Amino acid sequence: MRADAQKNYAHILTVARDVFTEQGADASIRDVARKADVGLGTLYRHFPTREALFEALLRSSFNTLERRADELQSLEPADQAIVTWLREIVEIACSLRGVIAAMVAAIEEPDSALHASCVTMKASGTRLLERAQAQGLARSDMDGADLFALVGALTWIQDQPSLAGRGERLFGIISGAILLGGAV
Amino acid sequence: MRADAQKNYAHILTVARDVFTEQGADASIRDVARKADVGLGTLYRHFPTREALFEALLRSSFNTLERRADELQSLEPADQAIVTWLREIVEIACSLRGVIAAMVAAIEEPDSALHASCVTMKASGTRLLERAQAQGLARSDMDGADLFALVGALTWIQDQPSLAGRGERLFGIISGAILLGGAV
DNA sequence: ACCTGAACACCGTTCAAGT
DNA sequence: ACCTGAACACCGTTCAAGT
Numbered sequence: 001m002r003a004d005a006q007k008n009y010a011h012i013l014t015v016a017r018d019v020f021t022e023q024g025a026d027a028s029i030r031d032v033a034r035k036a037d038v039g040l041g042t043l044y045r046h047f048p049t050r051e052a053l054f055e056a057l058l059r060s061s062f063n064t065l066e067r068r069a070d071e072l073q074s075l076e077p078a079d080q081a082i083v084t085w086l087r088e089i090v091e092i093a094c095s096l097r098g099v100i101a102a103m104v105a106a107i108e109e110p111d112s113a114l115h116a117s118c119v120t121m122k123a124s125g126t127r128l129l130e131r132a133q134a135q136g137l138a139r140s141d142m143d144g145a146d147l148f149a150l151v152g153a154l155t156w157i158q159d160q161p162s163l164a165g166r167g168e169r170l171f172g173i174i175s176g177a178i179l180l181g182g183a184v
Numbered sequence: 185m186r187a188d189a190q191k192n193y194a195h196i197l198t199v200a201r202d203v204f205t206e207q208g209a210d211a212s213i214r215d216v217a218r219k220a221d222v223g224l225g226t227l228y229r230h231f232p233t234r235e236a237l238f239e240a241l242l243r244s245s246f247n248t249l250e251r252r253a254d255e256l257q258s259l260e261p262a263d264q265a266i267v268t269w270l271r272e273i274v275e276i277a278c279s280l281r282g283v284i285a286a287m288v289a290a291i292e293e294p295d296s297a298l299h300a301s302c303v304t305m306k307a308s309g310t311r312l313l314e315r316a317q318a319q320g321l322a323r324s325d326m327d328g329a330d331l332f333a334l335v336g337a338l339t340w341i342q343d344q345p346s347l348a349g350r351g352e353r354l355f356g357i358i359s360g361a362i363l364l365g366g367a368v
Numbered sequence: 369a370c371c372t373g374a375a376c377a378c379c380g381t382t383c384a385a386g387t
Numbered sequence: 388a389c390c391t392g393a394a395c396a397c398c399g400t401t402c403a404a405g406t
Contacts (some may be wrong), residue, residue: 183226
């Protein structure tokens with residue numbers, strides 16, 4: 001990539017993070033280009049879809065979480081590992097308010113820029129769940145797709161301004177429902 | 185209301201139901217006016233906001249649910265009453281895909297056309313929850329606002345096409361977490 | 369009393385023209 | 388190789404002019 005292009009790429013991301021943080025995931029792409037002082041075409045060249053922008057903004061978080069999931073896979077007890085993972089993925093998804101709908105949709109859209117990250121993330125969760133189930137620590141009547149849906153639901157709750165402050169309690173209630181031991 | 189106005193009002197609602205059913209709650213208002221063969225101003229005169237359209241479309245369902253909640257209040261056992269209520273409110277909210285976000289936001293927006301319905305609905309749920317709690321059938325560490333948030337989460341899950349088919353199982357898991365008896 | 373649609377200020381996306 | 392912004396087809400909302 002040419003030096004000027006690289007600079008534009010990085011600068012667009014910085015501005016996009018600000019705009020999305022302020023206005024949520026459905027903020028105006030045009031507004032991002034305007035605030036970044038680049039032509040609309042330049043933004044579209046680097047990020048052909050809104051999802052491509054999301055992916056670039058979340059990539060490092062996704063990567064960190066992936067390594068973390070590997071660590072957690074050998075952490076005992078298995079139920080605590082899954083709750084810790086849940087807490088971390090929900091926090092990442094919340095960092096870009098409203099992006100969770102795109103992430104959940106991406107699971108069944110192979111062409112989405114978010115597809116690979118979300119499939120990987122879902123697979124990590126599935127492994128953690130299956131280990132807890134094998135040890136009798138998680139309910140056996142659910143699968144990785146259900147866990148992924150619960151990540152969506154928890155994140156959605158956190159995203160709603162009118163539900164502010166209830167996230168922690170509801171996290172406890174829902175994550176407690178996955179486990180067999182009882183309270184978290 | 186003049187006869188022609190009344191006819192327009194009813195016809196807009198019929199068309200709006202079709203358009204929202206097909207495209208979800210964020211469908212184009214302009215498109216509704218176009219398909220109803222009325223001027224844009226006519227639509228805005230009858231329904232000054234998108235929420236006013238939602239409210240009119242859901243009003244009879246809300247009213248039915250309100251009467252139903254009164255019945256359920258004296259239905260034994262109290263835990264079964266709350267689960268039945270949950271099932272019915274989630275089904276109503278799902279009938280207009282995507283409207284749940286507006287409903288949850290309306291709780292803290294007194295000027296929203298959806299405010300009164302949602303406050304009433306939340307109050308019904310709270311009464312049912314408190315009765316179950318008094319009988320030791322529901323966990324005591326949550327309140328009506330938490331229950332309302334769970335209605336939101338359950339409806340959101342049902343709204344996501346990529347999570348189709350998991351609604352029933354997740355309903356069981358989450359509603360089971362509210363109750364103390366265990367499985368639903 | 370009610371209806372209409374032009375007008376305004378936006379938006380996402382594409383692509384010919386420039387450097 | 389990359390950037391620009393006009394052009395196109397939309398959108399929500401308002402309001403003067405009509406019946």
